[in-house]
Amino acid sequence: MDIAAAYILGKLIGAGLAMIGAIGAGAGIGIVASGAVQAMGRNPDATGTVQTNMILGIAFAEAVAIYCLVVALLILFAIPMPA
Amino acid sequence: MTEKPKQKVWGRWVVLAAILVGIYLFYVAKIPYIMPGVFLPAEKVFEIAGFPITNTLIALFFVDLIVLALAFGVKRAIASGKNILTGFSGAIEALVDMLYSMTEGTAGKWAKAIFPWFVTIMLLVLVANWMEMIPGIETVGLIEPAPAGEHGEFTTTQIGPFTGIMKPLSEEGELVKFVPYVRVVSTDLNFTLAIALVVVVMIQVYGIRSQGLAYFSKFWNTGTMFTKPIFGVIDFGVGLLEIVSEFSKVLSFAFRLFGNIFAGSVLLFVIGSLVPVFAQSIFYLLEFFVGAIQAFVFGLLATTFMAQATQGHGGEHHEEAHA
Numbered sequence: 001m002d003i004a005a006a007y008i009l010g011k012l013i014g015a016g017l018a019m020i021g022a023i024g025a026g027a028g029i030g031i032v033a034s035g036a037v038q039a040m041g042r043n044p045d046a047t048g049t050v051q052t053n054m055i056l057g058i059a060f061a062e063a064v065a066i067y068c069l070v071v072a073l074l075i076l077f078a079i080p081m082p083a
Numbered sequence: 084m085t086e087k088p089k090q091k092v093w094g095r096w097v098v099l100a101a102i103l104v105g106i107y108l109f110y111v112a113k114i115p116y117i118m119p120g121v122f123l124p125a126e127k128v129f130e131i132a133g134f135p136i137t138n139t140l141i142a143l144f145f146v147d148l149i150v151l152a153l154a155f156g157v158k159r160a161i162a163s164g165k166n167i168l169t170g171f172s173g174a175i176e177a178l179v180d181m182l183y184s185m186t187e188g189t190a191g192k193w194a195k196a197i198f199p200w201f202v203t204i205m206l207l208v209l210v211a212n213w214m215e216m217i218p219g220i221e222t223v224g225l226i227e228p229a230p231a232g233e234h235g236e237f238t239t240t241q242i243g244p245f246t247g248i249m250k251p252l253s254e255e256g257e258l259v260k261f262v263p264y265v266r267v268v269s270t271d272l273n274f275t276l277a278i279a280l281v282v283v284v285m286i287q288v289y290g291i292r293s294q295g296l297a298y299f300s301k302f303w304n305t306g307t308m309f310t311k312p313i314f315g316v317i318d319f320g321v322g323l324l325e326i327v328s329e330f331s332k333v334l335s336f337a338f339r340l341f342g343n344i345f346a347g348s349v350l351l352f353v354i355g356s357l358v359p360v361f362a363q364s365i366f367y368l369l370e371f372f373v374g375a376i377q378a379f380v381f382g383l384l385a386t387t388f389m390a391q392a393t394q395g396h397g398g399e400h401h402e403e404a405h406a
Contacts, residue, residue, distance in 0.1 A: 052185065056387065059380040063335040066342040073345075077123045 007081055018072040025065030032057040105360035125271045126262040128225065138263050139271035142220070146211045146268060153206070185383075190390040193293065197389045200285060204278060205382035208269065212344055212374030215267045216367060221348060224263035269344035269377075272337065279336035282385045283329060290392035298392070302326050332388065336381065343377045 001009075036054035040047050125137035153175065160172035168176045179202060186201055187194040214220055268274045290298040300306060304322035308315035347370045355363045 049188075052188075052383065055376070055380060056383060059339065059384060063339055066335065066338045069342040069346065070338050073123060073342075 003082060011075055011079065014075045015072040018075060019068050021068035022065040025061050025063075025068075028061035028064070029058050032061060102361050109359045123272075125266060125273075128262060128264060137271070138224070138266040139268045139274065142211070142214060142265045142268040143274065145265065146207065146214065149210050150206055182382075186386055189386055190393070193289070193390060193393045196292075197289065197386055200282070200389065201382045201386045204282070204385055205378050208278070208340065208381050209375065209378035211268045211274070212378055213371070214265075215269075215344065215348055215351070215370055215374065220265045220267065221263045221352075223265075224261055227260045227262055267344060267348055269340055270348055272341050275341040276333070276337040278340075278381070279333045282336060282388070283333050286332075286385075286388045286392045287329075289389045293393035336384070340377055340381055343373055347373055 032054055036050050036057075039050045043050075125139040127135040128138050128141065129136050157168075157172040157175050160168050160170075167173070182202055182205070183194070183198055186198045190197045287298075290301075300322075302322050302325050304318045305315075307318050351363060351366055351370060354366050
């Protein structure tokens with residue numbers, strides 16, 4: 001295998017592996033939303049507060065997935081081809 | 084009352100006709116459609132006196148124009164002396180009203196100082212994100228010959244009077260590079276990083292304004308070092324971690340917006356190249372939602388962090404309670 005092919009192969013596999021971290025954020029967002037919906041169901045008057053805090057919680061959980069995306073993008077676009 | 088439903092039915096036929104035209108163009112007339120390449124940095128369209136004008140900068144110019152037009156529109160509606168704002172300015176009033184009560188809930192007496200940051204950031208980011216929905220943005224642009232060693236991925240094709248780009252079907256033909264005139268500004272990391280830096284600096288400014296130099300005890304916490312030996316050291320370590328968390332705020336602010344909108348526009352292109360007719364519309368709806376949520380989250384997080392900075396840190400209150 002020549003070096004160019006190995007470079008592309010490694011880059012693609014690496015980016016794919018980096019995005020595995022998005023699983024955690026997905027599960028986290030699911031847990032946050034489930035808790036918020038339960039809270040809203042039990043106490044509909046608090047919907048406004050719960051919704052705001054839910055969005056905040058989702059944003060923090062999502063940040064982890066964003067870091068994965070950044071790593072994947074860096075692997076894809078920022079590593080120069082070896083000469 | 085019987086007139087109104089008829090207009091809706093008329094709109095439905097337009098959508099159906101557009102779908103049929105799409106099906107005809109792509110499956111019967113076989114006009115080639117493309118999957119554009121993904122470019123991370125913004126591309127230079129032209130330059131003024133050596134200063135490169137990128138396509139995201141042009142988009143930012145339009146965003147500023149739209150936000151200014153909103154502001155002057157609302158100002159004129161208020162100056163007209165009507166008690167109740169109607170139409171678009173009424174909608175803006177309702178939005179601002181809702182956001183202000185939300186800011187009051189988190190920031191308390193600092194709401195008046197923090198509120199302008201919240202709404203400025205939110206409106207700017209919201210308009211920037213929703214620009215993604217406008218047809219022609221990111222698809223109309225310059226076709227440049229690809230310089231050697233850069234990604235030239237397309238060949239040109241003639242569609243009526245227009246020159247289109249497509250993936251090369253055969254080996255022949257010159258490879259070109261495609262540079263859109265306008266590209267959504269949130270897909271440029273410089274834009275999101277700039278707002279993130281402004282926000283994080285302003286968080287420190289509000290912290291110092293509300294607590295004075297005591298604000299820095301959050302980062303360099305030696306107050307309990309000698310009174311409570313073990314927990315004092317832990318408090319000191321926590322303070323150092325707070326410094327790290329300020330820097331990670333910049334990162335997560337910048338990359339959250341950038342990642343979401345960049346991934347969204349790539350998603351739109353991928354869907355458009357897989358199923359060229361109608362399927363993209365569904366994802367436009369998703370992107371509409373994501374754009375609004377991201378703008379809201381950016382503003383809300385800025386508000387929350389600023390409010391936290393004004394409130395001082397919990398340790399001091401505990402001490403007062405014990406003493």
